[in-house]
Amino acid sequence: MDGNGRWAQQRGLPRLEGHRAGADSVRDITRFSREHGLEALTLYAFSAQNWARPADEVRGLMELLRDFLVDERAEIMDNGIRLEAIGEIAQLPGLVREPLDELRAASAENHGLVLTLALSYGGRESIARAACAAVRAALAGGLRPEELDADRLGAFLPTAKLPPLDLLIRTSGEQRVSNFMLWEIAYAELMFVDVLWPDFRRGDFAKCLDNFDARERRFGLTSAQLADSSDV
């Protein structure tokens, strides 16, 4: 969700106003995802590296996250959304962690859209933790090192229970992945959209989904093989 700062700067506003407008995009995109029947939506809301931003920006972002969790609770529960979180959740301040834990528990049995917030999240950090868990399993005798393949390591990732990642969208025109879902993007379609996140609303998202539908995903196969398998 990139471009909040530039959106604010273009208007002569403090950066936090960009994040506030970005939170409105979060609400719109989440609602659209649910109405559109998407299985899962994961939002990169705060990276492991974002802690190094100015303290007042970090505090403002934490307050916006808290407000989102409190204000959207009823909508999440009324619409069967399951809230999840990935990242170093223990590092978050209580004002976010408490409503987050509460809503995760309350929504755990919901069967609609899985809305995952990536908070204090880093893709490399996440892979390193999975490797650590695999080593522990091996030391405890539950896993033979030679059995450790991509599927088994992937099962230790916090995204293991999510469906495979189909589409990654980065807003604001930057063409980087910035430590997001490094493992999971293996066969995802990537889209770099020239719209700042606070301006990114359901119409922009719908265009991305149309673009996604028009792509041929081959997963290492040839087009001819794909055509053959669709005839079966």
Ligand code: FPP
């Ligand atoms: C990156 O843009 C954005 C963030 C670090 C924060 C994203 C947070 C929100 C959209 C609001 C709160 C989230 C939820 C889930 C309610 P940037 O600040 O790096 O933008 P810039 O590159 O233009 O400076």
